[in-house]
Amino acid sequence: MTTYAILDFETTGMSPDHGACPTEIAIVLVKDGQITDRYQSLMNGNTWIPPFIESLTGITNAMIRKAPPMNKVMGEAIEFASDHPLVAHNASFDRKFWDEALTQQSKQRQQDFLCSMLLSRRVFPEAPNHQLGTLVRFLQLPMSGQFHRALSDAQATAHLFIRMQQAIQTKLNLQELTCQKLLVVQKQKIGAF
DNA sequence: TGCCAGGCCCTCTTTAGGGCCTT
Numbered sequence: 001m002t003t004y005a006i007l008d009f010e011t012t013g014m015s016p017d018h019g020a021c022p023t024e025i026a027i028v029l030v031k032d033g034q035i036t037d038r039y040q041s042l043m044n045g046n047t048w049i050p051p052f053i054e055s056l057t058g059i060t061n062a063m064i065r066k067a068p069p070m071n072k073v074m075g076e077a078i079e080f081a082s083d084h085p086l087v088a089h090n091a092s093f094d095r096k097f098w099d100e101a102l103t104q105q106s107k108q109r110q111q112d113f114l115c116s117m118l119l120s121r122r123v124f125p126e127a128p129n130h131q132l133g134t135l136v137r138f139l140q141l142p143m144s145g146q147f148h149r150a151l152s153d154a155q156a157t158a159h160l161f162i163r164m165q166q167a168i169q170t171k172l173n174l175q176e177l178t179c180q181k182l183l184v185v186q187k188q189k190i191g192a193f
Numbered sequence: 194t195g196c197c198a199g200g201c202c203c204t205c206t207t208t209a210g211g212g213c214c215t216t
Contacts, residue, residue: 012216013198015198015216018198020198023216089214089215090213090214091200091215092201092215093198096199115201117213118200118201148216190202
C-alpha cells in the first residue's frame with residue numbers, strides 16, 4: 001500500500017511570494033492506516049516573526065534564533081518525504097512553501113499533493129466546518145500537543161486522512177484505495193461522493 | 194493612507210462576488 005507524507009508548516013505569514021518564511025515543519029508518514037514515522041524541526045530562515053504569529057503558534061523569535069538553518073532543515077525534510085505523495089490541510093497553503101523550498105534546492109516536486117480539507121468537504125459534508133480543529137473534535141480524533149504547532153497539526157491531519165481513507169474505501173467498496181482514486185474523489189463536486 | 198494571498202466552492206453565477214481555510 002502507498003505511503004503518504006502528511007506535512008504541516010508554521011510560517012511567518014500567508015505566502016512566500018510576499019516574504020513569508022517557514023519557521024517549523026513536521027512530516028508524518030502514513031502507511032496501511034498507521035503512522036509509521038515522524039520528522040519535526042524548527043528552522044532559522046533569518047526572518048522576524050510578527051507578535052500575532054508568535055501568539056498564534058507559540059514559536060518565538062528567540063526559539064528560531066537557536067534553530068538549525070532553514071536550508072539544512074528543508075533538505076532533511078525533502079529527503080524524509082522522499083517521493084511519497086504529499087498531504088496537507090488546505091494544501092494550497094503548504095504547497096507554496098514546499099515548492100519554494102524545492103526551488104531553493106534546485107529541485108522540482110515530482111509527486112502529487114493531496115488536500116485533506118478538500119477531501120473532508122466531500123467525505124464529511126455534515127461537519128460544522130472544515131477547520132482542522134473542528135474536524136478533530138467532530139470526529140473525536142486523537143490529538144496530542146497544541147494546535148498551530150507543526151507536529152501536532154501534522155499528526156491530527158494524519159489521523160483525519162486515515163479516517164477518510166477508511167470512509168472512502170468502505171463507501172466505494174474498494175479492495176485498494178490508490179492515490180489516483182483519492183485525487184478523483186478530491187475533484188468531485190461536493191455531494192457527488 | 195490603506196491595502197497588499199490564492200485556490201476552491203457556492204450562488205442571489207458564468208461579462209461576479211463573497212466565504213472558507215491555511216499562518
